[in-house]
Amino acid sequence: MNQHARVGEPPIPFIDVAAQRRRLGGAIDAAVARVLAHCQFILGPEVRELEAELAAFSGARHAVSCASGTDALTLILLAKGVGHGDAVFCPSFTFAASVEAPALLGASPVFVDVDEETFNIDALSLERAVATAKQQGLKPKAVIPVDLFGLPADHDSIAELAEAEGLFVLDDAAQGFGASYKGRKLGTFGLATATSFFPAKPLGCYGDGGAVFTDDEELAETVRGLRVHGQMPGKSEFSRLGVTGRLDTIQAAVLIEKLKIFQDEIEARNRIARRYGEKLGNVAIVPRVPDGYTSVWAQYTIRLPKGARDGVAAALKAEGIPTAIYYAKPPHLHEAYRRYPVADGGLPVTNRLSHEVISLPMHAYLDEPTQDRVVDALKRALAR
Ligand SMILES: Cc1ncc(COP(=O)(O)O)c(C=O)c1O
Numbered sequence: 337m338n339q340h341a342r343v344g345e346p347p348i349p350f351i352d353v354a355a356q357r358r359r360l361g362g363a364i365d366a367a368v369a370r371v372l373a374h375c376q377f378i379l380g381p382e383v384r385e386l387e388a389e390l391a392a393f394s395g396a397r398h399a400v401s402c403a404s405g406t407d408a409l410t411l412i413l414l415a416k417g418v419g420h421g422d423a424v425f426c427p428s429f430t431f432a433a434s435v436e437a438p439a440l441l442g443a444s445p446v447f448v449d450v451d452e453e454t455f456n457i458d459a460l461s462l463e464r465a466v467a468t469a470k471q472q473g474l475k476p477k478a479v480i481p482v483d484l485f486g487l488p489a490d491h492d493s494i495a496e497l498a499e500a501e502g503l504f505v506l507d508d509a510a511q512g513f514g515a516s517y518k519g520r521k522l523g524t525f526g527l528a529t530a531t532s533f534f535p536a537k538p539l540g541c542y543g544d545g546g547a548v549f550t551d552d553e554e555l556a557e558t559v560r561g562l563r564v565h566g567q568m569p570g571k572s573e574f575s576r577l578g579v580t581g582r583l584d585t586i587q588a589a590v591l592i593e594k595l596k597i598f599q600d601e602i603e604a605r606n607r608i609a610r611r612y613g614e615k616l617g618n619v620a621i622v623p624r625v626p627d628g629y630t631s632v633w634a635q636y637t638i639r640l641p642k643g644a645r646d647g648v649a650a651a652l653k654a655e656g657i658p659t660a661i662y663y664a665k666p667p668h669l670h671e672a673y674r675r676y677p678v679a680d681g682g683l684p685v686t687n688r689l690s691h692e693v694i695s696l697p698m699h700a701y702l703d704e705p706t707q708d709r710v711v712d713a714l715k716r717a718l719a720r
Contacts, residue, residue, distance in 0.1 A: 339484075339494070340602065341342075341344065344653060345656050345709070346523075346656060347388075347657075347658070348655035348656060348657055348697060348698065348706055348709065348710070349658070349699075350632060350658040350659075350660060350697050350698075351536050351699045352699045352701050352702070353535055353536075353540075353644070353688055355600075355699070355701035355702060356477075356594075356699075356701060357528050357702065358591055359597070359701075360597065361592065363593045363596075364589075364590055364593050366591065367513075367589040367590065367593050368380075368454035368589055368590060369380075370404075370589065371434060371585050371586050371589050371675045372409045373489045373595040374569075376585055377584060377585050377586065378584070378585065379582060379585070380585035380588070381585075382588040382589040382592060382605060383401055383582075383585055383588045384475050384581060385430070385588070385592060386399075386400045386401060386583075386588040386591050386592050387400060387401055387547075388485055388597070389548055389592065389595055390549070390595070391549070392522075392615075393514075393521070393598070394521045394522065394523030394524060394529075394549055395520065395523065395524050395548070395554060396523040396524050396529070396549035396551060397459065397551040397552050397553070398548075398549065398551070398552075398553065398555075399547050399548070399549050399564070400547065400548045400549075400556050400560055401464050401544065401545065401546070401547045401552075401582070401583035401588060402545075402546045402547060402548060402563050402581045402582065402583055403545065403557070403563070403580070403581045403582060403583060403645055404534070404542055404544045404545065404546045404581075405433060405501050405508075405510040405530055405532025405533075405534065405546040406433040406437060406530060406532075406533060406546070407516055407546055407563070407572065407581040408510075408530030408531060408532070408546040408547055408548045408638070408695065409433065409437035409480070409506065409508060409530040410435065410441065410549060410579070410581075411562050411563060411579070411581060412435045412439060412506050412527075412528045412530060412548055412550075412555070413438055413441055413443070413478065413506065413560045413685065414441060414562055414576075414578070414579075415555055415558040415562055415579075416477075416504065416527075416555075417616075418438060418441055418443045418477055418478060419441050419442045419443055420442040420443065421443075421444075421474060421475055421586075421679075422438075422443040422444065422474065422476075422477035422478070422691065423443070423444050423465075423466075423472075423475060423476045423477060424443050424444070424445050424446065424449065424470035424473050424478045424479070424480060425437035425445075425446050425448050425457075425462055425465050425466070425469070425476070425479040425480065425484070425503070426438070426445045426446070426447065426479075426480045426665050427445040427447070427448050427449070427450050427456070427457045427477070427480075427481070427686070428448070428449075428450075428535050428666040428668040428683055429450045429455055429484065429564070429666055429683075429685075429686045429689055429690070430482045430508070430649075430663070430666070431510070431663070431669065432666065432667045432672075432673070433510070433512075433661075434480055434482050434508045434667075435447075435667045435673055435676075436548045436672075437480075438478070438480070439672070439673065439676070440442075443477065444469075444474050444676055444677065445673065445676045446465045446468060446469045446474070446515060446676065446677045446678070446679065447465070447667075447668045447676065447677070447679060447683060448461045448462050448465045448634050448679050448683075449461035449674075449679060449681070449682070449683045449684065449686055450484075450685050450686055450689070451490075451685070451687050452685050452689075453487075453624060453626075453649055454487055454490070455480065455484045455485060455487070455618060455623075455637070455689065455693075456481065456483070456484055456487065456488075456489040456490065457481045457482065457490075457494065458685070459481075459488050459490065459493040459497060460555075461679045461681060462479065462494070462679070462682050463680035463682040463684075464679045465505060465680070466497075466501050466676040466679060467679045468596075468652070468677055468678070468679050468699060469677065471638055472668070472677055472704070472705065474677075476501050477501055477503060477504070478503055478504050478505070478506055479494060479497075479498055479503050479504075479505055479506070480505075480506050480507075481494050481505065481507055481508065481511045481526075482510075482511070483507065483508070483511060483512025483515060483522055484510050484511060484631045484636050485511055485623070485631070485633070485635040485636075485662070485695075486511050486513075486514075486515055486593070486605075486627060486631040486634035486635065487515065487518035487540060487623070487629060487631040488512055488515050488516070488525075488629050488633035489507070489509045489517075489633075490551075490579030490631075491505075491507070491517050491525040491526070492518070494526075494656065495525070495526065497608065498526070504526065504527040504528075505525065505526025505527055506526060506527065506528055506529070506530065507523075507525050507526050507528070507529040507530070508529075508530055508615035509522040509523065509529050509531045509549075510530065510531055510532035510537065510539070510546075511532075511537065511539070511632075511634035511635070512531075512631075512632060512634065513529075513531040513538065513539055513632070514538055514539060514598060514599075514602050514628045514632040515538070515602075515628070515629070515630050515632045516632050517628065517629055518628045518629075519628075521688040522547070523549035524551070525554060527550065527555065528548055528549065528550040528555060529549040529550070530546065530547075530548055530549075531546060531547050531549070533546055533547070533583075533587065533591060533633065537635050538598075538602070538605070539591070539594060539595065539598050541587040541590045541591050541594070542586075542590050542621070543584065543586075543587055544587075544588065545583045545584075545587045545588075545591065545664065546583070546606075547583070551671070557569060558576070561575070561576065561578065562578040562579065562580065563579065563580075563581035563582050563583075564580075564582065565578040565579065565580065565679070566578030566579065582687040585646070588666070589599055590642075596670060600700075601700035602632050603699065603701075604701070605631075605632060605633040605699070606630070606633065607633070607701050608624070608633070608698065608700075608702050608707060609636055609698070611631045611635065611698065611704070611707060612636055612698075612707065612711070614713060615708075615711045616638060616714065616715075617712070619715055619718050620638040620639060620640055620714070621639035621640075621692075622638050623636070623637060623638070632647075633698055634698075635660070635662060635695040635698060636692070636695060636697075637693050637695045637696075638696065638700040639689070639692040639693055639696075640692055640693075640694055640718070641692075642692060644718065645661070645691070645692065645694050646691075647717065647720070648714065648717040648718060649661075649694060651713065651717035651720070652713050652717060652718070655713045656707070657709065657710055658697060659694050659695060659696060660693055660694075661693065661694060661695070661696045662693065663693075664690055664691075665685050665690065666683070666687075666690055668683060668686075681705065695712055696710055696714070702714075710717060
């Protein structure tokens with residue numbers, strides 16, 4: 337086949353936010369118009385309504401919305417008094433925000449390696465990281481597993497280790513909200529969960545947004561105060577140092593409408609991921625969802641033979657097919673984070689994955705002909 341036969345076809349989006357906008361357009365316009373009419377732009381009625389619906393959806397007792405996923409992580413750590421001298425264990429195969437939150441509070445992130453199959457935090461490396469932290473005179477305080485690309489981390493193993501070491505678990509479900517592990521939705525593991533409503537996330541708003549989930553009433557109340565400068569609900573006193581970390585009412589109104597179709601979108605994402613797996617399983621290492629887990633497929637990320645990635649990405653780009661690399665340079669290699677400790681044994685899997693992974697277009701509105709274009713182009717690129 338002529339290798340350039342497809343060049344010139346219209347580009348396809350990596351995430352088609354506009355397709356969802358078309359499906360929901362009228363409802364969202366009306367929801368935003370209601371906020372414009374009542375003018376309660378900060379902590380208006382939609383914020384409370386959304387929080388109740390998020391709690392019901394996830395099964396967590398409390399959902400507290402906030403300004404971003406990064407704020408959600410930071411507010412939980414702040415509420416727990418995490419700071420100087422504390423070790424917070426994080427994978428390095430993640431977005432910088434997972435590590436940035438503890439570092440901003442003066443704590444020391446300690447980098448942990450990930451599992452080769454799931455891309456999520458590796459229990460053995462976590463155990464080593466705890467020993468590394470102790471050797472360096474740090475106080476092991478918390479672990480932040482990340483449900484990377486929408487797949488839950490192995491929450492049972494993490495809980496066991498966390499209990500043995502006296503750590504609290506803060507689940508970073510920025511990419512995984514909506515997924516489940518052994519029959520329970522994310523938002524219900526560990527002490528608390530953080531998620532992001534960044535527009536490209538499986539449940540995204542039209543700006544920045546995030547939420548904290550917890551069963552712990554006191555923690556939920558503290559986070560409600562910390563997102564308003566440390567002024568606890570119903571009190572005039574600023575009792576703690578806090579931030580301006582609220583979710584805008586307009587974003588809450590958008591999310592209420594999007595949450596109505598979220599489960600349906602999760603099912604569509606799973607259909608699309610299954611189809612990718614069937615068509616690409618013999619040319620690349622495709623993601624596998626372990627028994628008892630479900631994913632929300634924030635990304636569909638495959639592994640290519642070493643050295644093949646740049647050529648494949650360029651070939652797909654020439655055919656109007658975008659790809660992304662999460663994460664070509666994991667946080668432990670960035671200037672801001674190079675000084676923080678790495679688990680004994682290093683991060684060999686993280687380093688290997690960072691050279692091999694590539695993410696393909698994935699969203700709930702990816703139709704079969706468009707998906708076939710991605711699959712065919714990828715196969716052609718790999719056959720070169
Ligand atoms: C794993 C992870 N954690 C945290 C965040 C931070 O979320 P936000 O961009 O809403 O601050 C993101 C967002 O990209 C993420 O992917």
